[in-house]
Amino acid sequence: MTVWLRNAARLALASLIVAVGAATALAAPEVGSPAPAFVGAGSKGEAVDLTALKGKRVVLEWTNHDCPFVRKHYSGGNMQSLQKRAAEAGVVWISIISSAPGRQGHVSADRANELTVTRKAAPAHVVLDPSGKIGRLYGARTTPHMFVIDEKGALVFKGGIDSIPSANPADIKSATNYVAAALDALAAGGLPKVASARPYGCSVKYGS
Amino acid sequence: MVDMRVSTFSSWRRAAGRRFVWMLAYVAALLAAPLAQAVEAPERAKSERAEARLVADVAAAAPGRPFTVALQLKLAPHWHSYWRNPGASGLETKIIWDAPKGVEIGELQFPIPKRIPFGELVNFGFENEATHLVDVTPPKDWPVGAPLTLKAKASWLVCEKICVPEAQEFTLIVPTAATATRDLDAARIVARGRSTQPAKTGAPARFKRLEGAQYRIEVDSPSMARAGLKNFFFFPHDWRAAEASKPQKLERTARGVALIIDAAEAGFEAPLTGVLRAEYPSGAPVAIEVSATLMDGAKAVAIDDAPEAPAAPKAAPKEAPAPDMAFGLQASVGAATLLAFLGGLILNIMPCVFPVLALKAVAIARAAHADTTADAGAARHGLRDGLAYGAGVLASFLAFAAGLLALKSAGVAAGWGFQLQTPIVVAALAYVLVLVGLNLAGVFDVALGGGGVGQKLTEKGGVTGSFFTGVLAALVAAPCTAPFMGAALGFALTQDAATALIVFAALAIGFAAPIILLAAAPATARLIPKPGPWMERFRQALAFPMFLAAAWLFWVLGHQAGVDTLFSALIGAVALAFATWALGVAYPRSKAGRIAAVAGAVLALVGALWALSPAWSFDPSERVSTKASGPRMEAFSTARLAELRGKDQLVLLNVTADWCISCKVNELNVLRGDRFRQVLERTDAIYLKADWTLRDEKITKLLGEFGRVGVPLYVVYPRGGGEPIILPQILTHSALATALGDS
Numbered sequence: 001m002t003v004w005l006r007n008a009a010r011l012a013l014a015s016l017i018v019a020v021g022a023a024t025a026l027a028a029p030e031v032g033s034p035a036p037a038f039v040g041a042g043s044k045g046e047a048v049d050l051t052a053l054k055g056k057r058v059v060l061e062w063t064n065h066d067c068p069f070v071r072k073h074y075s076g077g078n079m080q081s082l083q084k085r086a087a088e089a090g091v092v093w094i095s096i097i098s099s100a101p102g103r104q105g106h107v108s109a110d111r112a113n114e115l116t117v118t119r120k121a122a123p124a125h126v127v128l129d130p131s132g133k134i135g136r137l138y139g140a141r142t143t144p145h146m147f148v149i150d151e152k153g154a155l156v157f158k159g160g161i162d163s164i165p166s167a168n169p170a171d172i173k174s175a176t177n178y179v180a181a182a183l184d185a186l187a188a189g190g191l192p193k194v195a196s197a198r199p200y201g202c203s204v205k206y207g208s
Numbered sequence: 209m210v211d212m213r214v215s216t217f218s219s220w221r222r223a224a225g226r227r228f229v230w231m232l233a234y235v236a237a238l239l240a241a242p243l244a245q246a247v248e249a250p251e252r253a254k255s256e257r258a259e260a261r262l263v264a265d266v267a268a269a270a271p272g273r274p275f276t277v278a279l280q281l282k283l284a285p286h287w288h289s290y291w292r293n294p295g296a297s298g299l300e301t302k303i304i305w306d307a308p309k310g311v312e313i314g315e316l317q318f319p320i321p322k323r324i325p326f327g328e329l330v331n332f333g334f335e336n337e338a339t340h341l342v343d344v345t346p347p348k349d350w351p352v353g354a355p356l357t358l359k360a361k362a363s364w365l366v367c368e369k370i371c372v373p374e375a376q377e378f379t380l381i382v383p384t385a386a387t388a389t390r391d392l393d394a395a396r397i398v399a400r401g402r403s404t405q406p407a408k409t410g411a412p413a414r415f416k417r418l419e420g421a422q423y424r425i426e427v428d429s430p431s432m433a434r435a436g437l438k439n440f441f442f443f444p445h446d447w448r449a450a451e452a453s454k455p456q457k458l459e460r461t462a463r464g465v466a467l468i469i470d471a472a473e474a475g476f477e478a479p480l481t482g483v484l485r486a487e488y489p490s491g492a493p494v495a496i497e498v499s500a501t502l503m504d505g506a507k508a509v510a511i512d513d514a515p516e517a518p519a520a521p522k523a524a525p526k527e528a529p530a531p532d533m534a535f536g537l538q539a540s541v542g543a544a545t546l547l548a549f550l551g552g553l554i555l556n557i558m559p560c561v562f563p564v565l566a567l568k569a570v571a572i573a574r575a576a577h578a579d580t581t582a583d584a585g586a587a588r589h590g591l592r593d594g595l596a597y598g599a600g601v602l603a604s605f606l607a608f609a610a611g612l613l614a615l616k617s618a619g620v621a622a623g624w625g626f627q628l629q630t631p632i633v634v635a636a637l638a639y640v641l642v643l644v645g646l647n648l649a650g651v652f653d654v655a656l657g658g659g660g661v662g663q664k665l666t667e668k669g670g671v672t673g674s675f676f677t678g679v680l681a682a683l684v685a686a687p688c689t690a691p692f693m694g695a696a697l698g699f700a701l702t703q704d705a706a707t708a709l710i711v712f713a714a715l716a717i718g719f720a721a722p723i724i725l726l727a728a729a730p731a732t733a734r735l736i737p738k739p740g741p742w743m744e745r746f747r748q749a750l751a752f753p754m755f756l757a758a759a760w761l762f763w764v765l766g767h768q769a770g771v772d773t774l775f776s777a778l779i780g781a782v783a784l785a786f787a788t789w790a791l792g793v794a795y796p797r798s799k800a801g802r803i804a805a806v807a808g809a810v811l812a813l814v815g816a817l818w819a820l821s822p823a824w825s826f827d828p829s830e831r832v833s834t835k836a837s838g839p840r841m842e843a844f845s846t847a848r849l850a851e852l853r854g855k856d857q858l859v860l861l862n863v864t865a866d867w868c869i870s871c872k873v874n875e876l877n878v879l880r881g882d883r884f885r886q887v888l889e890r891t892d893a894i895y896l897k898a899d900w901t902l903r904d905e906k907i908t909k910l911l912g913e914f915g916r917v918g919v920p921l922y923v924v925y926p927r928g929g930g931e932p933i934i935l936p937q938i939l940t941h942s943a944l945a946t947a948l949g950d951s
Contacts, residue, residue: 028472066370067370067371068371068372068373069299069371069373103369104369104370136328141296141297141329142296142297142298165299165300166299166302166363166373167299167363167365167373168363168373168375196448196473196475198447198448199297200294200297200298200299201297201298201299201371202297202298202367202370202371203296203297203298203326203327203329203331203367203371204297204329205327205369206327206328206329207327208327
């Protein structure tokens with residue numbers, strides 16, 4: 001009961017923050033500046049509070065399971081292995097679904113959990129963002145669209161997941177994975193060499 | 209050394225042998241061409257979202273001759289495909305080619321993009337139809353008759369509310385023949401594709417970074433500044449250079465338009481390339497390609513060192529310095545017209561033109577003197593002849609300009625001076641000069657039909673004769689215009705057709721002015737001494753400047769295509785001389801003698817043409833270029849320039865050509881020797897030399913980035929990624945040292 005209350009309080013706070021953020025719709029945060037704070041509704045009923053994750057590295061992944069570009073990275077296990085590597089290294093991986101109700105990729109919490117199981121995915125959280133508030137706060141425009149946040153809460157990478165914009169899974173092996181590179185750089189005590197990359201994929205299916 | 213010479217000579221002989229086989233094949237192919245028309249049906253791919261097909265605009269391609277392939281996407285209603293920068297999301301259409309070795313495949317060309325909103329996100333792409341073009345050039349040594357198999361893995365993303373990536377592998381089998389034949393249906397698709405592309409006007413453009421990720425881009429384009437155009441939008445190739453969803457603020461400038469743009473990210477670099485699009489009130493798009501240089505801080509070192517006012521985005525923008533013209537004049541239609549007129553005047557004393565004009569002047573003088581002596585009728589025709597001559601000059605220059613504009617609108621990146629970038633043209637012009645020289649020397653006389661160019665070239669009167677003298681003068685002037693008139697004519701070509709024609713007309717009028725003046729005022733003509741035997745000697749003496757000009761062209765040819773090609777062309781020139789001699793002063797009176805002379809001359813003429821074959825079949829990739837070498841001196845490549853800039857290296861770039869006299873003068877006076885080397889060492893600069901002697905798309909593009917279509921161009925790329933500094937076309941040690949920061 002107290003957990004539920006705390007979560008509800010956090011959600012209320014988050015809504016406020018997000019409401020302020022939404023005023024600057026799609027103003028993407030700059031690399032090097034603090035990652036915008038949010039509290040999202042996790043698919044397992046948990047509240048996901050970015051501020052509370054300070055001290056940990058965080059990856060945000062915008063996703064839409066029906067988008068061919070998302071499928072490109074899930075069908076061969078590329079995204080899953082990245083998630084597992086992140087988990088092993090203590091990185092908090094948050095998949096975010098900003099599809100509006102009735103639009104492609106919009107799912108219920110149960111369906112989101114089911115997708116995690118069937119796809120053998122390993123995110124720490126799946127956040128449901130049907131209003132698109134968190135998406136707009138980060139200027140997320142494609143699925144996938146990736147963001148990497150360091151322990152201090154600063155955004156250190158944003159953009160496309162790798163160096164070859166295509167829908168063809170065969171391109172994955174010859175591409176440079178920017179998220180993996182960013183996590184490696186952080187683990188080595190440095191900053192990602194590529195801090196921003198062209199996001200590619202389907203557009204995020206925001207509601208109007 | 210000896211071995212090398214033997215091997216190059218035998219390779220030349222092999223080339224000549226190939227040529228013979230090729231000619232046989234040509235005849236065979238001419239006969240067989242109608243049979244080779246059966247092209248394999250172009251493949252199509254169809255889904256409920258898009259229908260794709262790939263076609264080549266030739267029924268048969270010829271070795272070494274470019275043709276165009278079109279990827280046509282017909283899109284179902286509400287579905288769209290994407291431009292090369294897809295905007296907020298999406299993915300550009302791509303083709304991955306699998307072609308036989310040696311086949312040159314150009315970049316995928318995109319139609320004019322359009323903004324396609326999806327909620328608050330905006331994409332750049334195409335609705336209904338998108339026709340993409342690719343230029344393909346089969347190798348010169350491709351066996352005639354062997355079909356060319358091109359495999360194209362095309363992929364495109366189509367989106368409506370959801371996105372579907374589609375891909376299709378096409379196989380295009382293109383028959384080959386000695387001469388290309390067009391496939392009319394496919395050519396129509398290609399033409400349609402071309403008509404949907406942004407125009408390549410080379411309009412000067414520049415941009416200035418403002419606060420944050422904002423910047424202001426100015427494009428000097430009268431065609432885009434027309435009243436009534438609306439919905440201006442700049443589509444950058446680099447995704448970072450525009451936030452697709454943000455509107456761009458339009459300002460009108462003295463020379464065109466400017467836009468204030470929110471970049472998605474500040475990291476994009478100069479030159480900023482993309483497409484500027486606007487719409488007519490009907491909604492029909494109009495667009496041009498843009499390549500904008502960065503313009504913060506001081507621009508032209510030599511001209512303007514006024515202190516820069518602190519940037520005030522709100523204030524009326526300072527008139528941006530236009531690319532400097534020759535002699536440091538500002539580019540404007542008026543200045544270019546004046547320059548062209550003066551240039552035309554100066555052309556009269558060029559070694560390749562002066563002899564022709566001198567003769568014309570003498571002929572007019574003779575007529576003027578005749579007025580005071582016997583034949584009064586001759587003088588009355590003076591003015592008429594002068595005007596006819598002027599008309600000949602004007603017609604030739606305008607035809608030249610029109611041809612160039614047509615080439616340009618067909619998408620060929622032709623800069624001024626391009627006529628000297630092709631060895632065969634250089635060789636042919638050298639032949640023309642040799643012929644005119646031989647005529648002047650009295651080896652032979654020409655009599656063209658209808659009074660024609662006239663007995664002894666120009667002496668005969670007659671409107672037609674004068675007209676053709678004008679044409680001839682313009683023709684022999686062609687090689688001389690490039691080195692001296694490059695800037696004014698280059699500027700003209702970047703403008704709309706009317707301006708270009710005005711500038712060319714000014715050149716023609718300046719060129720014709722002295723003769724018209726002479727003809728119109730017999731009094732001036734009478735200043736020339738009375739006719740007499742001296743005229744014959746004078747005429748013969750005029751042959752020498754002509755041969756001098758020919759020698760220069762042969763030198764250019766040698767630089768372009770090597771000593772073997774030069775040698776062959778020189779042998780051809782000798783054969784040409786023999787033919788004119790046999791038909792001219794040596795022409796026998798006896799019938800048998802005549803037959804022998806004609807036969808000999810025909811053989812020699814065929815030989816002279818044959819001797820051009822190495823120049824004709826010359827493959828630019830075989831060129832042994834005269835690279836700049838030595839410490840700190842390197843040949844230009846796009847990659848090397850990018851690498852040096854990435855390393856924060858100070859770079860001096862010289863874009864030059866062997867046929868460009870002012871380039872050579874600068875190189876002799878400034879860009880060599882100890883003094884130059886010391887400046888490079890002191891400032892730790894790297895000198896890159898880009899050689900435009902032969903056609904080179906990369907260098908043409910590089911010139912375009914600076915709003916140029918001709919050489920010379922000198923640029924200093926400062927350390928720290930600052931905006932490049934363009935140096936004046938007449939280079940001095942001190943201007944160079946200042947630009948490089950050498951005190």
